[in-house]
Amino acid sequence: MYEVLDMNCINWQQFGLRKNPYDTLPLIEGGDISIDKAFVGRNSEKKFLDSLFESNDRICLTICGDVGVGKTSLANFHKFLWKYTKNKPLFSFRREIEASADILNKKNFLIEIIGSFLREIRLLQPDLLNEEVLKKLSQIVDFSQTMMLSGGVSAFGFGLDIGREKSITPPNQLSVTLLEECFINLVDFVKSHNIKGLKYSGLVVHVNNFDIILANENGLEMAINFFNEIRDILQTPNVYFLFLGPRNLFKDVIGARQRVKSIFYPTPLLINPLSKTEIAKAFEERMQLLKSDDVVDYIKPVEDEVIYKIYDLYNGDIRSIMTSVMDILGQYSEKLSKPLTVNEAMLLLGKERWEKIENVMKLTTEQKVILKYFAGSEKWISQKEISGIFKKAQSNVSGYYFKPLKDNGIIEEKERIEKIPYYGLTADYMPLKWLIASQEEVNKSVSSKSEQLDLFK
Secondary structure, three states: OOOOOOHHHOOHHHHOEOOOOOOOOOOOOOOOOOHHHHOOOOHHHHHHHHHHHHHOOOEEEEEEOOOOOOHHHHHHHHHHHHHHOOOOOEEOOOOOEEOOOOOOOHHHHHHHHHHHHHHHHHHHOHHHHHOHHHHHHHHHHHHHHHHHOEOOEOOOOOOOOOOOOOOOOOOOOOOHHHHHHHHHHHHHHHHHOEEOOEEOOEEEEEEEOHHHHHHOOOHHHHHHHHHHHOOOHHHOOOEEEEEEEOOOHHHHHHHHOHHHHOOOOOOOEEOOOOOHHHHHHHHHHHHHHOEOOOOOOOOOOEOHHHHHHHHHHOOOOHHHHHHHHHHHHOOOOOOOOOOEOHHHHHHHHHHHHHHHHHHHOOOOHHHHHHHHHHHHOOOOEOHHHHHHHHOOOHHHHHHHHHHHHHHOOOEEEEEEEOOEEEEEEOHHHOHHHHHHHHHHHHHHOOOOHHHOOOOOO
């Protein structure tokens, strides 16, 4: 009945959809679906950001929350609104700037902003690139690329190829002072020119991925030094800076230097997960926008209860929810006429996780028995318990059974009682429990015994 399919080969037409509604990329201006129509929820956050932008002629704000909670989509949506629908429109780039070790200094950060601006102008109104000031900015970016090219690949990834006059002489060096002047010229250009028929009052600069920076060994020190170095740039009038990262971004980075903290909004905008019903509604909106023109209605791939179940597993991480739904659909080979039920979906997700384990590590029969015990247990498990139940030496349990499961992210320490560690399945492999629980229910509806699943045999 079931066979493994590459999730990239899912036929979305069978659901009456043109494309994948569970794409994990953030919503973005110019994407496959209209960001203004697909964005759901966050009313209080939107009101806060509107108030902040309306009442200030510059801003530095941190937007903080767990990975996958929707920070980037919120920032992209707010940028879109202020770019096209507000009385005081603010220019922005549809692609956020990605924080990385390469750009965490003033010089490279300014080059990244200039390059992002030119790329957006090329998309919106390429004839503006013939303006003298933009020719000079293009020259700056090209010169920086020339210095940092390695094997023909740009360190910044702008990929600009704008026709230039040979009379323009490359700068001898890219000093910070020169780049600061270029940045001011860029802001002045935004305010003094019509761009795609709009006159803008300022610029929004959106920087992502401080989650990744702070996860690195030297990331905290690197980030603190970066903000201290760009402090003067952050005070530029008519520029609105948004920095996105983990919950501790403001406390541990911005708050580490009072001189930096003083120019930021005094508290971060903390983003919590959308509710279960909001996420289900967001998927409905996406499917409605992606509905094929030649169908009356689409078929939801999974019931909302499936979304709710996975929501609990990942604490509302919408990215992980989408990935899990894709994993489920990648296991189903027949054409769906109705949404998969919770039992069907959870069995398929557990099956996918088990096959992933089989592909990553070749378990022995005894190791599979131990893993099945983990999947079937309602409580956390110690090495001593496994040693007693399966009559194994505790040192053997630690090295032969537990270590490969820990190293591959299948089990993790959950708690310690009197210094004794207790282990359980990680969130990614919790579906193995559902495999056991759901298998019996689903197999009741399977007519042929040969089609019944017992993946742990």
